[in-house]
Amino acid sequence: MTRGPLRFGLSLDPDVSAPLIRAAQEADRFGLDLLGVRDRPFRRDTADALTLLAAVLAGTSRIRALPVVACLPLRPPAALAKAIATMDRLSGGRVELGLGAGMSPDGIEAYGGPRLGAAAARRALEEAVQIIRLHWSDQNGLRFQGEHYRFAAAQAGPVPVHQIGIWLGVTGPRGLDLAGRVADGWIAPSSLVPPKRLADGQRRLDDAALRAGRDPGEIRRVYVLEGSLDASDSRGFLHGPPRQWIYELTELAIGHGVDSFLFAGDPEQLPVFALEVVPAVREQVTRERAGALQA
Template sequence: MTGAGRRLRFGLSLTPDASRPLLRIAQDADRYGLDLLGVGDQPYRRGTADAPALMATVLAATSRIRVLPAVACLPLRPPAALAKAVATMDRTSGGRVLLGLGAGGHWDGIESYGGARLSATAARRALEEAVQVIRLHWSDQQGLRFQGEHYRFAAGQSGPAPGNQIPIWLGVTGPHGLALAGRVADGWIAPSSLVPPKRLADGRRRLDEAAAAAGRDPAEIRRVYVLEGAIDGRGARGFLHGPPRQWVYELTELAVGHGVDAFLYAGDPDQLGPFALEIVPAVREKVAQERTATAAPAHP
């Protein structure tokens, strides 16, 4: 199901702060029926757990939730090695893995951890090459070779191939990054702090235009919105800062008015219960009502 009728997905964006009970939080998200768990990947930050290791642990300790790096720090994750790790997790979890990729942004931290500092243009080109390398690694081709500006890859054979087609979602915000996502990605991840609602329409337009120019159906690209806010019963204090009823209204507008079809809650994990058990079902119900009303034929 695609486009306006696509089933909404909801999940948690988890900061891998090693001082918190990360596995229990992930198991709560699974138990509450959430669809997705996005794991932050900033290995240069002190006190953070390794994202791929945490993903593998979560997949072994849960039964249904799908897990992805949101987003993998590409300058510190060689794409061929990342492809092998993600394919391995896909095969051992029964197909519960997705891949979120980012070009990198916190260059001081990346450089301090041994990564190369890149310009915005070079980082974007490296991201495009990484998508090519990863998909090549997941293919059934023999005698693999890739010679790019940033990555070189040669192997007698691919693999291990994932058991399922793994979607690649790109965390990009600028016009050139959106054009790249429209050309090659299966999804677009947008954080609310960098892409507020007033910027979503422009981002959606750029994504759709790039997809159409590449001969793709724009409706096939997931629109994933990271909800950087706070659930607070004291009253509305701005976008995504207020009581559950405000969240229900705003997420419904994001889905119906802006085409967002997946949400990752990035607020306090202690408020995961209200998000998953109160806000999510209410949004699903209101969006279904809005879609039905829009699709209903007008009476003469």
């Protein structure tokens, strides 16, 4: 299974006591492609994800940034669209959007957001994608009337510098159907979507895209690597030394079609990931893809 060029990045937990900007600048300096910030506004002692993203973009020069993933129930879609587009313009087109229906109904409700069932949350997510794309369009006289959201504006905008991808953080079968129909990418955490489930999810995503008349190859596949990198023996998937990670990430890219990886382990292990694992995976994937073309 061959897809587009590989991207590698860091996923930050926005703990206010951690050196967040320094970690982002290290990821930028190491040549990583993506910087994700987890968005859980209801958790105490966490920085606001959008504010942190803006600071990260101001303090870096090349890395692309995104929320992984924006908590929709606490982020009204029109306001979120404006914030993301503004960051994209100010950064010269270095922003993408990860979007999700919210992982903690209790936390969302405690923070003033709505408590929705699974089906309603999916409908709200689909409506949000429509509103955000309307907001980023160059149309005038915009109106949207949905079950969960309403939107009206004489003019759209601001329009982003580049076509921002909307990557959905979903894990269930119906969420994958939605992503296949409307999203530019799928974000899957390794703790909830291990390799066996990843294969099933990829098939579901591809089938939904084909039914919608879309090319599945145009949907980015982002895998959040929730593990640990150390020199000890293997303790299971994504828990072991660099050579194990090189093998597993190569298999995820070649065998499962993953094209983007976000390291969500200890930031102190970032140099090993960026300087040892990433170059080796790029080299191995290039070699295996070339061999497959020649076979």
